[in-house]
Amino acid sequence: MSGEAPAFAALQGLTAAQREAALASGSALVVAGPGSGKTRTLVARLVYLLEAGLAAPHELCAITFTRKAASELRERLQRAVGDVAQTIRVGTFHQLALHLRPQPQAVRLISEADRHDLLAHVLRSDSSVGSGLSEATLRRRLRRASQALSLMKGRSCDALTALGQPSASLPTEDDAAWLHPALAAYQAWLQALDLEDLDDLLVAATQAVRAGQACVHYRCVHVDEYQDTNGVQRELLIALAKAGAQIFAIGDPDQSIYAFRGAERGNFFAFPRDFAGARVFFLRDNFRATSTLVAAATALLSQAGDREAFVDGPPPQAQRERGEPVQLRAAASPRSEAIAIAREIERLLGGTSLTSHDQGRAASSASGCYGFSDIAVLTRTAARADDVALALQHEGIPTLRPRKARPLYTAESIARGPDERAADDRSERPPERAATQSPFSAALQHHAQRPAWRADAGLVDLDAAQSAERSYAALRHALTCDAEGEIGIAHESDEWDARFERVAVLTLHGAKGLEFPVVFLCGSEADLLPGRAASKDEVAEERRLFYVGMTRAKDRLWISHVGPPSPFVAALPSRCVQTVAPPARRAKPPQLKLF
């Protein structure tokens, strides 16, 4: 097939490896390292399929991890093929799931706020807790229940049935006594109200495809970031393959960082078994980072040794010049760390004020080649990101600390310790709902009957109680349904306004899929990376997280820590690292005189 390849405009400018992957026939797994031209290859593949007449636009589908990635892909396709691009289905798993359903318009999704209220209602009305829960306990349980629910529903399409069997194992070990009935009650309410949550959306879509009821048939399905798919997503893809689709998955097992949210890195390794005849391709050239940065990041991973042999392929090949070494810097406190970062940002910009010139923070003739939006500060935790963003703001540096009202169950808090949960309560709690009760939660409280959970029922049989139906209908009326647009899980990177240049302050998780000329890995101390992670798997995931952070950088990487550095730092070869001594105290600028 590759013999006729040069005829296709889609393939122009690709490397041999990229071209080979783009031309794959049948299902394919592309192991794509950081900066290897993943999106470019994906776009080329889609355009090639169109040009070669192998698929019509409406038979193509591309699934991305974030809405931002989806809109970028859409833009690139638009540039490549024009308006035809609008017929290609590009979106997140949730968006795809909705379109696969026989009657997408009829799908009734519970809003995030109402989901929160419903869970709270269920937990409050737990009769085994005599006098009721304290607010603090309730909040804790809410968080746990919300996460457990998503994890469970994301594990497999059959996970829900476990709720009907008291002995079934739930995704969390402790507190099962209250958790199990709470989840069952929540699910019963959803059924009674004829509603779904986001997790159900995927399960239902998979079931529809399996049953041959899907209203769309895709010939070629492309999945980005395959290493971060969960069990249900994998099942959905297998179902689509059985229905005749070729699956083209692209990703990097070294960048799998969402295990706490149910991502199963094993999906990546299982691909050749799941999709018969699948071929594996490797994109190993790194066009993004300087060779020093590539060498440093590669060395970090050589410790891991937890990849299956078949994905190992050739070693990463840096395609850029040597560049600057990684700057490693200890700081006395988070505040002085932030100030040091602020000063370095000033230098990188060639000075942000005349003061920076007067005090030697910028070469007099330097115009600087970086702007604010070329720079990102990445942290392990949201709380640290908030702190550093605040400190940078205080230094007058425009910062972007994305804060979408995120669904509770996407929070990273499961990976965190108790003190950080406290920080969470400050910064990530959804808007206080108790104060201004939604019509839905008000209606809930006046509803006498509790629905019963029936695991075997596709639809709850409401015949038994006509009055109940009427009152459920009234309750449904109080709900707001979020049908399209905002479907999916909000991601930090979704919130981006290119008009305003700002230094992005993100968590490592939030930086996934992004790249910046300059990256500051802030708070790289042992306490946070790997932190409390105990098991081998957890440490490995933290290492990958650090790897994701390092590989966001194109030109310059600065790693700082307060207290003992992360053991991952020690893994970096000394020839790639330069330890920066804290600057000597500068004499105060001269006092302003009268004249």
Place this chain on the structure above:
Amino acid sequence: MELSCDLHIHSRFSRATSKDLNLGQLYQWAQRKGIAIVGTGDFTHPGWREELRRDLVAIPGEPGFFALRPELREALDAEIPRACRADVRFVLTAETSHIYKKAGAVRKVHNLVLAPDLDVVERLCQRLVALGCNLNADGRPIFGLPCRDFFEIILETDRRACLIPAHIWTPHFSLFGSLSGFDRIEDCFADLTPHIFALETGLSSDPAMNWRLSQLDRYTLISNSDAHSAQKLGRELNLINIQPSYDHLRAALEHCRPDEFLGTVEFFPEEGKYHLDGHRACQARLEPAERLRLGGKCPVCEKDVTVGVLSRVEALADRSAEAVAAGARPSRARPFTSLVPLPEIVAEVLGVGVASDRVQRLYFKLLDQLGSDLHILRHVEAAELRRAGGELLAEAVRRVRAGALHIAPGYDGEYGQIRIFEPDERTPKRSGRDEQMGLFA
């Protein structure tokens, strides 16, 4: 009525400003300097805005102009020489710093903003905050927002507000800056360029230098002090003749009618910090031709030199300096007077540093006897100067007015050095000349 007007100043909420820079100081120094209309500066800063609301009152019949509260004025007036006392009007102004990438390069541009009232200021600031701008850290806030988009926000907030690109030639932070700016105003403000009507020339350039660019012909060239301490107020300023009100001020700047915008008072551009090219750390000061000959490198350390204002004007000019000297100038050209700050003249006369007590004593004595700084520099006659400050002072002022002085031009952040007298001219002769001795007593 001729009103002197300094629109670009800063408060103590800006970085690198004097800590006592409050409204009272501005009120006092405006009188000493002879300024009738002074910008508040820094209206984007919430702390300063609070003081503006607290300490200023609207002047009846002069919409958009504010006075210090009468009860605050009393104590302050006592410290002002009678000869200097005058009304001081405040007008709402701010400076913003924009750092952003455009067409592949980092741009750093400062803009001056004028607002007609506090309500507009409040609405503008609210919008900026809502868009994620941080107004708290610095009285001159830094935005990663392109000038054009910022200007759009201003125009959407109130069409009477105006934006004036600040010190347009400063290398590091300006519209035409050699290290920060653009070659054409359109490249910066795009479709909104027609709404720009005035430009601030900055200390290191004077109107004559700007007349060399025909692309600037349709703009009013204004001058302000950009003072970071009250004592530097009015070192450059505008002379206008209007009914006092914001709208009339704006109209004078916009239309530049010869009977309304009378002209400017300027630094000698050579005294500005960035007039020539060079490298300050190596004390290498270069004329534009010399820099070209050296390929833009410092003759000492071979690093790139900072390209100053004169070179930058040369690079963008489409009229020769000779043509301008021979009288070629745009219709908006207005007369300007180049002066040296009075304390510097006094220091030169006394042969001591400008910050010394003796300079301050004589300076205040002159204000007491002759009136405001600006009045002394522009109008006081030689005989009166001689009576109050001695022969040497009268001669120094005469030479400044005539432009008969030596200046080692400024470069790369170093102010130019003014020399009015040769060393032997200033030494008091042993044989008599008693009238001079009073000066050194």
